[in-house]
Amino acid sequence: MREAVREVAKCFPTAIISGRSRDKVKEFVKLSNVHYAGSHGMDITMTPTSDNEVDGVSFQPAKKFLPAIQQIREVLEEEITRKIEGAMVEDNRFCVSVHFRHVHERDLENLKRKVETVLERYPDFHITLGKKVMEIRPTINWNKGHAMEYYLHTLGHTNVDDVVPLYIGDDRTDEDAFKVIQKRGQGIAILVSSIPKNTRASYSLKDPPQVLAFLLRLARWRKSSP
């Protein structure tokens, strides 16, 4: 998959926009020719390449919430990880994830209540749901869709007639980016899912192997077209 993304990124400006912290994503992906945005797009950096002049550009719209989010993580670790078997708190820098994949069903209500109780003390934050994960985020009008728009704008790809953004994602939070493409009326939004889902995406790929095949074909097509 890394090689496929590397090849695509040689042909088109490419960004990875993830819910994980930016450092973690970079460490997973290990590519130097893509841009990285962590924390659901709240931690954006631009990677300088021969085609752009974006050296040093970064954007962190939730920066002022950093001390509070670290406090929330500490409280949740104390309240959740130690008290509910299977629960895990993950530091994603500008958001905190509470994973419940390994929590027994009988404990789920209790877990939800505990997280909500902690958040009562932090009115500037709210909870969103991912796959077996509760995400605590600052309440700002910024999501993966905004991050995609930020990249298009900063890289100078604003012309709707000439630029076709292509976004691939499998999580609920990717719907924000699908929505931007839908509103724009130009672009290709691809949901990765093996089952039918309610989505704003117009296309779907079944699983990561299909994504891999698609990316390789995309790069091959670009290289062979004038």
Ligand SMILES: O=P(O)(O)OC[C@H]1O[C@H](O[C@H]2O[C@H](CO)[C@@H](O)[C@H](O)[C@H]2O)[C@H](O)[C@@H](O)[C@@H]1O
């Ligand atoms: O925005 P993404 O790049 O799609 O990341 C979303 C979440 O990724 C991680 O969770 C995912 O992997 C977990 C196992 O490692 C799995 O339990 C979970 O269901 C998946 O969504 C990350 O841990 C989350 O914080 C991210 O929000």
